[in-house]
Amino acid sequence: MPMTAQVIVEKKKLDNPPLEIHYLGDRVLRQPAKRVAKVDQSIRQLAHQMLQTMYSADGIGLAAPQVGVNKQIIVIDCEPDNPENPPLILINPTIKRFGQSICDAQEGCLSVPGVYLDVKRPVEVEVAYKDENGRPQRLKADGLLSRAIQHEMDHLTGVMFVDRVENGLVLAEELQKYGFSTQAVKPFKS
Structure with missing residues:
Protein backbone atom coordinates (compact mmCIF):
# COMPACT_ATOMS: atom_id res chain seq x y z
CA MET A 1 0.00 0.00 0.00
CA PRO A 2 1.51 3.36 -0.98
CA MET A 3 2.28 5.61 1.96
CA THR A 4 1.05 9.17 2.05
CA ALA A 5 4.00 11.27 3.13
CA GLN A 6 3.32 14.94 2.56
CA VAL A 7 -0.40 15.22 3.20
CA ILE A 8 -1.09 14.63 6.88
CA VAL A 9 -4.69 15.14 7.95
CA GLU A 10 -6.21 14.54 11.34
CA LYS A 11 -9.21 12.25 10.90
CA LYS A 12 -11.83 14.39 12.60
CA LYS A 13 -14.96 16.37 11.86
CA LEU A 14 -14.56 20.11 11.44
CA ASP A 15 -17.38 22.54 12.23
CA ASN A 16 -16.44 24.50 9.10
CA PRO A 17 -14.87 22.20 6.50
CA PRO A 18 -12.71 24.10 3.99
CA LEU A 19 -14.67 23.05 0.88
CA GLU A 20 -18.36 22.94 -0.02
CA ILE A 21 -19.84 19.69 -1.35
CA HIS A 22 -22.09 20.05 -4.39
CA TYR A 23 -25.28 17.98 -4.68
CA LEU A 24 -27.07 15.95 -7.33
CA GLY A 25 -28.57 18.37 -9.82
CA ASP A 26 -25.57 20.75 -9.78
CA ARG A 27 -24.08 21.03 -13.27
CA VAL A 28 -20.51 21.00 -11.93
CA LEU A 29 -20.96 17.29 -11.11
CA ARG A 30 -21.60 16.44 -14.77
CA GLN A 31 -18.52 18.03 -16.34
CA PRO A 32 -15.55 15.82 -17.20
CA ALA A 33 -12.56 16.69 -15.00
CA LYS A 34 -9.29 17.87 -16.52
CA ARG A 35 -5.98 16.10 -15.98
CA VAL A 36 -3.60 17.67 -13.49
CA ALA A 37 -0.63 19.00 -15.49
CA LYS A 38 1.75 19.37 -12.54
CA VAL A 39 1.58 17.96 -9.03
CA ASP A 40 2.69 20.83 -6.80
CA GLN A 41 1.94 22.36 -3.40
CA SER A 42 -1.42 23.74 -4.58
CA ILE A 43 -2.52 20.21 -5.54
CA ARG A 44 -1.35 18.83 -2.18
CA GLN A 45 -3.23 21.65 -0.43
CA LEU A 46 -6.38 20.80 -2.39
CA ALA A 47 -6.03 17.10 -1.47
CA HIS A 48 -5.58 18.10 2.19
CA GLN A 49 -8.75 20.22 2.09
CA MET A 50 -10.63 17.44 0.28
CA LEU A 51 -9.67 14.99 3.03
CA GLN A 52 -10.75 17.43 5.76
CA THR A 53 -14.07 17.94 3.96
CA MET A 54 -14.57 14.18 3.44
CA TYR A 55 -13.88 13.36 7.12
CA SER A 56 -16.18 16.19 8.21
CA ALA A 57 -19.01 14.70 6.12
CA ASP A 58 -18.40 11.11 7.35
CA GLY A 59 -17.34 9.95 3.89
CA ILE A 60 -14.80 7.41 2.70
CA GLY A 61 -14.17 9.01 -0.69
CA LEU A 62 -14.38 12.36 -2.42
CA ALA A 63 -13.65 13.51 -5.96
CA ALA A 64 -12.57 17.06 -6.81
CA PRO A 65 -15.69 17.73 -8.98
CA GLN A 66 -17.82 17.17 -5.86
CA VAL A 67 -16.24 20.26 -4.33
CA GLY A 68 -16.51 22.26 -7.55
CA VAL A 69 -12.92 21.70 -8.71
CA ASN A 70 -12.61 20.45 -12.28
CA LYS A 71 -9.45 18.34 -11.73
CA GLN A 72 -8.74 14.60 -11.77
CA ILE A 73 -8.09 14.15 -8.07
CA ILE A 74 -9.75 11.70 -5.70
CA VAL A 75 -9.16 10.98 -2.03
CA ILE A 76 -10.18 7.74 -0.33
CA ASP A 77 -10.00 6.35 3.19
CA CYS A 78 -11.92 3.13 3.76
CA GLU A 79 -10.89 3.19 7.43
CA PRO A 80 -11.69 6.73 8.58
CA ASP A 81 -11.77 5.60 12.22
CA ASN A 82 -8.28 4.08 12.05
CA PRO A 83 -5.59 6.76 12.56
CA GLU A 84 -2.88 4.23 11.57
CA ASN A 85 -4.30 3.77 8.06
CA PRO A 86 -3.17 6.59 5.75
CA SER A 101 -16.30 -11.04 -11.04
CA ILE A 102 -19.19 -8.59 -10.66
CA CYS A 103 -20.75 -7.77 -7.30
CA ASP A 104 -23.95 -5.96 -6.35
CA ALA A 105 -23.48 -3.80 -3.24
CA GLN A 106 -24.97 -0.75 -1.63
CA GLU A 107 -23.37 2.63 -2.30
CA GLY A 108 -23.93 6.11 -1.01
CA CYS A 109 -22.47 9.46 -2.01
CA LEU A 110 -21.68 12.71 -0.23
CA SER A 111 -23.33 14.48 -3.18
CA VAL A 112 -26.58 12.54 -2.66
CA PRO A 113 -26.83 12.46 1.16
CA GLY A 114 -29.16 9.88 2.70
CA VAL A 115 -29.56 7.82 -0.47
CA TYR A 116 -28.08 4.29 -0.42
CA LEU A 117 -28.75 1.97 -3.35
CA ASP A 118 -27.37 -1.20 -4.94
CA VAL A 119 -24.89 -0.83 -7.80
CA LYS A 120 -23.18 -3.58 -9.83
CA ARG A 121 -19.41 -3.18 -10.20
CA PRO A 122 -16.38 -5.39 -10.78
CA VAL A 123 -15.02 -6.82 -7.52
CA GLU A 124 -11.39 -6.10 -8.44
CA VAL A 125 -9.69 -3.21 -10.16
CA GLU A 126 -6.13 -2.21 -11.01
CA VAL A 127 -5.50 1.52 -11.20
CA ALA A 128 -2.50 3.65 -12.24
CA TYR A 129 -2.19 7.15 -10.83
CA LYS A 130 0.21 9.77 -9.51
CA ASP A 131 0.59 10.20 -5.77
CA GLU A 132 0.74 13.56 -3.99
CA ASN A 133 4.45 13.80 -4.82
CA GLY A 134 3.80 13.29 -8.54
CA ARG A 135 5.27 9.78 -8.55
CA PRO A 136 3.59 7.14 -10.71
CA GLN A 137 1.88 4.38 -8.68
CA ARG A 138 -0.13 1.25 -9.39
CA LEU A 139 -2.62 -0.33 -7.06
CA LYS A 140 -4.62 -3.54 -7.18
CA ALA A 141 -7.74 -3.32 -5.06
CA ASP A 142 -10.74 -5.45 -4.22
CA GLY A 143 -13.77 -5.21 -1.98
CA LEU A 144 -14.69 -1.81 -0.55
CA LEU A 145 -11.50 -0.08 -1.76
CA SER A 146 -12.12 -1.26 -5.33
CA ARG A 147 -15.72 -0.05 -5.18
CA ALA A 148 -14.67 3.32 -3.70
CA ILE A 149 -12.05 3.83 -6.44
CA GLN A 150 -14.57 3.05 -9.19
CA HIS A 151 -17.26 5.24 -7.58
CA GLU A 152 -14.92 8.24 -7.21
CA MET A 153 -13.43 7.78 -10.68
CA ASP A 154 -16.96 7.90 -12.12
CA HIS A 155 -17.19 11.46 -10.73
CA LEU A 156 -14.20 12.42 -12.89
CA THR A 157 -16.24 11.63 -16.02
CA GLY A 158 -19.47 13.22 -14.78
CA VAL A 159 -21.11 9.90 -13.84
CA MET A 160 -22.81 9.48 -10.47
CA PHE A 161 -23.70 6.24 -8.71
CA VAL A 162 -27.44 6.91 -9.11
CA ASP A 163 -26.88 6.75 -12.90
CA ARG A 164 -25.84 3.09 -12.48
CA VAL A 165 -28.82 2.00 -10.34
CA GLU A 166 -30.85 -0.56 -12.29
CA ASN A 167 -34.02 -0.57 -10.17
CA GLY A 168 -35.69 2.64 -11.37
CA LEU A 169 -38.65 2.35 -9.00
CA VAL A 170 -36.49 2.11 -5.87
CA LEU A 171 -34.24 4.87 -7.23
CA ALA A 172 -37.19 7.23 -7.76
CA GLU A 173 -38.58 6.48 -4.28
CA GLU A 174 -35.25 7.10 -2.53
CA LEU A 175 -34.46 10.28 -4.44
CA GLN A 176 -37.93 11.67 -3.76
CA LYS A 177 -37.66 10.78 -0.06
CA TYR A 178 -34.50 12.91 0.24
CA GLY A 179 -35.66 15.78 -1.97
CA PHE A 180 -33.71 14.99 -5.14
CA SER A 181 -35.18 15.08 -8.64
CA THR A 182 -35.12 11.99 -10.86
CA GLN A 183 -34.54 14.48 -13.69
CA ALA A 184 -30.97 14.87 -12.38
CA VAL A 185 -30.23 11.17 -13.09
CA LYS A 186 -28.57 10.31 -16.38
CA PRO A 187 -28.89 6.52 -16.81
CA PHE A 188 -25.49 5.02 -17.57
CA LYS A 189 -25.12 2.77 -20.59
CA SER A 190 -21.99 0.65 -20.42
Whole structure:
Protein backbone atom coordinates (compact mmCIF):
# COMPACT_ATOMS: atom_id res chain seq x y z
CA MET A 1 0.00 0.00 0.00
CA PRO A 2 1.51 3.36 -0.98
CA MET A 3 2.28 5.61 1.96
CA THR A 4 1.05 9.17 2.05
CA ALA A 5 4.00 11.27 3.13
CA GLN A 6 3.32 14.94 2.56
CA VAL A 7 -0.40 15.22 3.20
CA ILE A 8 -1.09 14.63 6.88
CA VAL A 9 -4.69 15.14 7.95
CA GLU A 10 -6.21 14.54 11.34
CA LYS A 11 -9.21 12.25 10.90
CA LYS A 12 -11.83 14.39 12.60
CA LYS A 13 -14.96 16.37 11.86
CA LEU A 14 -14.56 20.11 11.44
CA ASP A 15 -17.38 22.54 12.23
CA ASN A 16 -16.44 24.50 9.10
CA PRO A 17 -14.87 22.20 6.50
CA PRO A 18 -12.71 24.10 3.99
CA LEU A 19 -14.67 23.05 0.88
CA GLU A 20 -18.36 22.94 -0.02
CA ILE A 21 -19.84 19.69 -1.35
CA HIS A 22 -22.09 20.05 -4.39
CA TYR A 23 -25.28 17.98 -4.68
CA LEU A 24 -27.07 15.95 -7.33
CA GLY A 25 -28.57 18.37 -9.82
CA ASP A 26 -25.57 20.75 -9.78
CA ARG A 27 -24.08 21.03 -13.27
CA VAL A 28 -20.51 21.00 -11.93
CA LEU A 29 -20.96 17.29 -11.11
CA ARG A 30 -21.60 16.44 -14.77
CA GLN A 31 -18.52 18.03 -16.34
CA PRO A 32 -15.55 15.82 -17.20
CA ALA A 33 -12.56 16.69 -15.00
CA LYS A 34 -9.29 17.87 -16.52
CA ARG A 35 -5.98 16.10 -15.98
CA VAL A 36 -3.60 17.67 -13.49
CA ALA A 37 -0.63 19.00 -15.49
CA LYS A 38 1.75 19.37 -12.54
CA VAL A 39 1.58 17.96 -9.03
CA ASP A 40 2.69 20.83 -6.80
CA GLN A 41 1.94 22.36 -3.40
CA SER A 42 -1.42 23.74 -4.58
CA ILE A 43 -2.52 20.21 -5.54
CA ARG A 44 -1.35 18.83 -2.18
CA GLN A 45 -3.23 21.65 -0.43
CA LEU A 46 -6.38 20.80 -2.39
CA ALA A 47 -6.03 17.10 -1.47
CA HIS A 48 -5.58 18.10 2.19
CA GLN A 49 -8.75 20.22 2.09
CA MET A 50 -10.63 17.44 0.28
CA LEU A 51 -9.67 14.99 3.03
CA GLN A 52 -10.75 17.43 5.76
CA THR A 53 -14.07 17.94 3.96
CA MET A 54 -14.57 14.18 3.44
CA TYR A 55 -13.88 13.36 7.12
CA SER A 56 -16.18 16.19 8.21
CA ALA A 57 -19.01 14.70 6.12
CA ASP A 58 -18.40 11.11 7.35
CA GLY A 59 -17.34 9.95 3.89
CA ILE A 60 -14.80 7.41 2.70
CA GLY A 61 -14.17 9.01 -0.69
CA LEU A 62 -14.38 12.36 -2.42
CA ALA A 63 -13.65 13.51 -5.96
CA ALA A 64 -12.57 17.06 -6.81
CA PRO A 65 -15.69 17.73 -8.98
CA GLN A 66 -17.82 17.17 -5.86
CA VAL A 67 -16.24 20.26 -4.33
CA GLY A 68 -16.51 22.26 -7.55
CA VAL A 69 -12.92 21.70 -8.71
CA ASN A 70 -12.61 20.45 -12.28
CA LYS A 71 -9.45 18.34 -11.73
CA GLN A 72 -8.74 14.60 -11.77
CA ILE A 73 -8.09 14.15 -8.07
CA ILE A 74 -9.75 11.70 -5.70
CA VAL A 75 -9.16 10.98 -2.03
CA ILE A 76 -10.18 7.74 -0.33
CA ASP A 77 -10.00 6.35 3.19
CA CYS A 78 -11.92 3.13 3.76
CA GLU A 79 -10.89 3.19 7.43
CA PRO A 80 -11.69 6.73 8.58
CA ASP A 81 -11.77 5.60 12.22
CA ASN A 82 -8.28 4.08 12.05
CA PRO A 83 -5.59 6.76 12.56
CA GLU A 84 -2.88 4.23 11.57
CA ASN A 85 -4.30 3.77 8.06
CA PRO A 86 -3.17 6.59 5.75
CA PRO A 87 -5.64 7.93 3.20
CA LEU A 88 -5.07 7.45 -0.52
CA ILE A 89 -4.66 10.39 -2.87
CA LEU A 90 -5.02 9.50 -6.54
CA ILE A 91 -4.16 12.11 -9.16
CA ASN A 92 -5.00 11.47 -12.84
CA PRO A 93 -6.14 7.90 -12.07
CA THR A 94 -6.77 5.47 -14.91
CA ILE A 95 -8.17 1.97 -14.61
CA LYS A 96 -5.79 -0.52 -16.20
CA ARG A 97 -7.80 -3.67 -15.56
CA PHE A 98 -11.13 -4.79 -14.16
CA GLY A 99 -11.55 -8.17 -12.48
CA GLN A 100 -13.94 -10.73 -14.01
CA SER A 101 -16.30 -11.04 -11.04
CA ILE A 102 -19.19 -8.59 -10.66
CA CYS A 103 -20.75 -7.77 -7.30
CA ASP A 104 -23.95 -5.96 -6.35
CA ALA A 105 -23.48 -3.80 -3.24
CA GLN A 106 -24.97 -0.75 -1.63
CA GLU A 107 -23.37 2.63 -2.30
CA GLY A 108 -23.93 6.11 -1.01
CA CYS A 109 -22.47 9.46 -2.01
CA LEU A 110 -21.68 12.71 -0.23
CA SER A 111 -23.33 14.48 -3.18
CA VAL A 112 -26.58 12.54 -2.66
CA PRO A 113 -26.83 12.46 1.16
CA GLY A 114 -29.16 9.88 2.70
CA VAL A 115 -29.56 7.82 -0.47
CA TYR A 116 -28.08 4.29 -0.42
CA LEU A 117 -28.75 1.97 -3.35
CA ASP A 118 -27.37 -1.20 -4.94
CA VAL A 119 -24.89 -0.83 -7.80
CA LYS A 120 -23.18 -3.58 -9.83
CA ARG A 121 -19.41 -3.18 -10.20
CA PRO A 122 -16.38 -5.39 -10.78
CA VAL A 123 -15.02 -6.82 -7.52
CA GLU A 124 -11.39 -6.10 -8.44
CA VAL A 125 -9.69 -3.21 -10.16
CA GLU A 126 -6.13 -2.21 -11.01
CA VAL A 127 -5.50 1.52 -11.20
CA ALA A 128 -2.50 3.65 -12.24
CA TYR A 129 -2.19 7.15 -10.83
CA LYS A 130 0.21 9.77 -9.51
CA ASP A 131 0.59 10.20 -5.77
CA GLU A 132 0.74 13.56 -3.99
CA ASN A 133 4.45 13.80 -4.82
CA GLY A 134 3.80 13.29 -8.54
CA ARG A 135 5.27 9.78 -8.55
CA PRO A 136 3.59 7.14 -10.71
CA GLN A 137 1.88 4.38 -8.68
CA ARG A 138 -0.13 1.25 -9.39
CA LEU A 139 -2.62 -0.33 -7.06
CA LYS A 140 -4.62 -3.54 -7.18
CA ALA A 141 -7.74 -3.32 -5.06
CA ASP A 142 -10.74 -5.45 -4.22
CA GLY A 143 -13.77 -5.21 -1.98
CA LEU A 144 -14.69 -1.81 -0.55
CA LEU A 145 -11.50 -0.08 -1.76
CA SER A 146 -12.12 -1.26 -5.33
CA ARG A 147 -15.72 -0.05 -5.18
CA ALA A 148 -14.67 3.32 -3.70
CA ILE A 149 -12.05 3.83 -6.44
CA GLN A 150 -14.57 3.05 -9.19
CA HIS A 151 -17.26 5.24 -7.58
CA GLU A 152 -14.92 8.24 -7.21
CA MET A 153 -13.43 7.78 -10.68
CA ASP A 154 -16.96 7.90 -12.12
CA HIS A 155 -17.19 11.46 -10.73
CA LEU A 156 -14.20 12.42 -12.89
CA THR A 157 -16.24 11.63 -16.02
CA GLY A 158 -19.47 13.22 -14.78
CA VAL A 159 -21.11 9.90 -13.84
CA MET A 160 -22.81 9.48 -10.47
CA PHE A 161 -23.70 6.24 -8.71
CA VAL A 162 -27.44 6.91 -9.11
CA ASP A 163 -26.88 6.75 -12.90
CA ARG A 164 -25.84 3.09 -12.48
CA VAL A 165 -28.82 2.00 -10.34
CA GLU A 166 -30.85 -0.56 -12.29
CA ASN A 167 -34.02 -0.57 -10.17
CA GLY A 168 -35.69 2.64 -11.37
CA LEU A 169 -38.65 2.35 -9.00
CA VAL A 170 -36.49 2.11 -5.87
CA LEU A 171 -34.24 4.87 -7.23
CA ALA A 172 -37.19 7.23 -7.76
CA GLU A 173 -38.58 6.48 -4.28
CA GLU A 174 -35.25 7.10 -2.53
CA LEU A 175 -34.46 10.28 -4.44
CA GLN A 176 -37.93 11.67 -3.76
CA LYS A 177 -37.66 10.78 -0.06
CA TYR A 178 -34.50 12.91 0.24
CA GLY A 179 -35.66 15.78 -1.97
CA PHE A 180 -33.71 14.99 -5.14
CA SER A 181 -35.18 15.08 -8.64
CA THR A 182 -35.12 11.99 -10.86
CA GLN A 183 -34.54 14.48 -13.69
CA ALA A 184 -30.97 14.87 -12.38
CA VAL A 185 -30.23 11.17 -13.09
CA LYS A 186 -28.57 10.31 -16.38
CA PRO A 187 -28.89 6.52 -16.81
CA PHE A 188 -25.49 5.02 -17.57
CA LYS A 189 -25.12 2.77 -20.59
CA SER A 190 -21.99 0.65 -20.42
